[in-house]
Amino acid sequence: MELTKHVPKRAIRPTLVATGKVDVLRELVDALLTGEEEELRVPVLEQVVSRESLESTALGHGIALPHARVRGLDDLVCAIGVSKKGIDFRAVDQAKVHIVVLMLYPPSKQSVYLNFVAGVVRALHRPERAKAVRDAGDAAGILSVFEEAAHETHHAERAAVGEKAGVEKLEADGIAGTELFLLARLELYRDMMDGSARGKAEIERRVADIRSLVSKRVLAHYDRLCRRGGAALVTVEGGICQGCLVKLPSQLAQKIRKETDTVATCGHCNRFLYPL
Numbered sequence: 700m701e702l703t704k705h706v707p708k709r710a711i712r713p714t715l716v717a718t719g720k721v722d723v724l725r726e727l728v729d730a731l732l733t734g735e736e737e738e739l740r741v742p743v744l745e746q747v748v749s750r751e752s753l754e755s756t757a758l759g760h761g762i763a764l765p766h767a768r769v770r771g772l773d774d775l776v777c778a779i780g781v782s783k784k785g786i787d788f789r790a791v792d793q794a795k796v797h798i799v800v801l802m803l804y805p806p807s808k809q810s811v812y813l814n815f816v817a818g819v820v821r822a823l824h825r826p827e828r829a830k831a832v833r834d835a836g837d838a839a840g841i842l843s844v845f846e847e848a849a850h851e852t853h854h855a856e857r858a859a860v861g862e863k864a865g866v867e868k869l870e871a872d873g874i875a876g877t878e879l880f881l882l883a884r885l886e887l888y889r890d891m892m893d894g895s896a897r898g899k900a901e902i903e904r905r906v907a908d909i910r911s912l913v914s915k916r917v918l919a920h921y922d923r924l925c926r927r928g929g930a931a932l933v934t935v936e937g938g939i940c941q942g943c944l945v946k947l948p949s950q951l952a953q954k955i956r957k958e959t960d961t962v963a964t965c966g967h968c969n970r971f972l973y974p975l
């Protein structure tokens with residue numbers, strides 16, 4: 700997941716000072732944006748808070764993923780905060796939030812963001828891992844939980860590729876949202892192929908591996924979307940498809956938020972939807 704590349708040590712808060720939702724968001728934004736980027740703090744906080752007012756980014760199980768698309772950043776940056784007491788984030792399951800992962804990314808890094816968030820969701824899906832983050836006590840401990848999760852998934856994936864076992868094998872290994880996670884990776888590699896001349900053979904090999912794990916039906920639809928051009932996987936924010944900006948039927952919007960490992964498509968633009 701290349702977590703350390705995106706998470707500066709100073710932006711990991713093993714013990715959040717703030718207790719209210721907006722104060723916590725401010726604490727994390729301030730920790731993340733320093734130096735030249737300090738001037739972005741106020742507008743970014745406004746953006747993050749307004750995103751929250753649209754619909755809580757709490758996933759349930761004590762985890763929230765606030766985020767904003769920010770012009771003026773070079774790359775995705777992420778802050779992680781832990782609250783022992785818990786924060787009222789207006790989560791769907793009404794549970795207090797103990798782990799807050801704040802992500803800010805420039806518009807040009809949409810696929811990096813999707814891939815990153817899919818990795819975070821997958822890492823925290825197991826309750827014992829979320830507990831390990833809560834109990835870690837320091838920044839190095841928190842990072843190592845995420846790194847361990849990434850490592851484990853990598854090995855499960857390699858094994859599945861070797862056995863040509865497909866997505867079912869990964870799901871049996873308890874890797875949540877597998878197909879969405881794999882689609883996010885395919886999108887990232889598609890962007891990388893468009894961008895750089897170097898390392899194309901290696902990317903092609905990885906793409907072939909991932910494709911061997913995705914179900915045929917999903918892959919066929921993915922290829923159709925790629926031929927059409929533009930993003931094939933888009934987020935849903937506040938019930939609105941970010942690919943075509945059409946509001947999803949509320950039943951579908953609720954369903955994909957609850958069942959984060961099912962792959963759904965927008966009825967209007969047909970793109971795959973990532974509920975965030």
Ligand SMILES: [Zn+2]
Nearest residue numbers: 940943965968
């Ligand atoms: Zn759409």
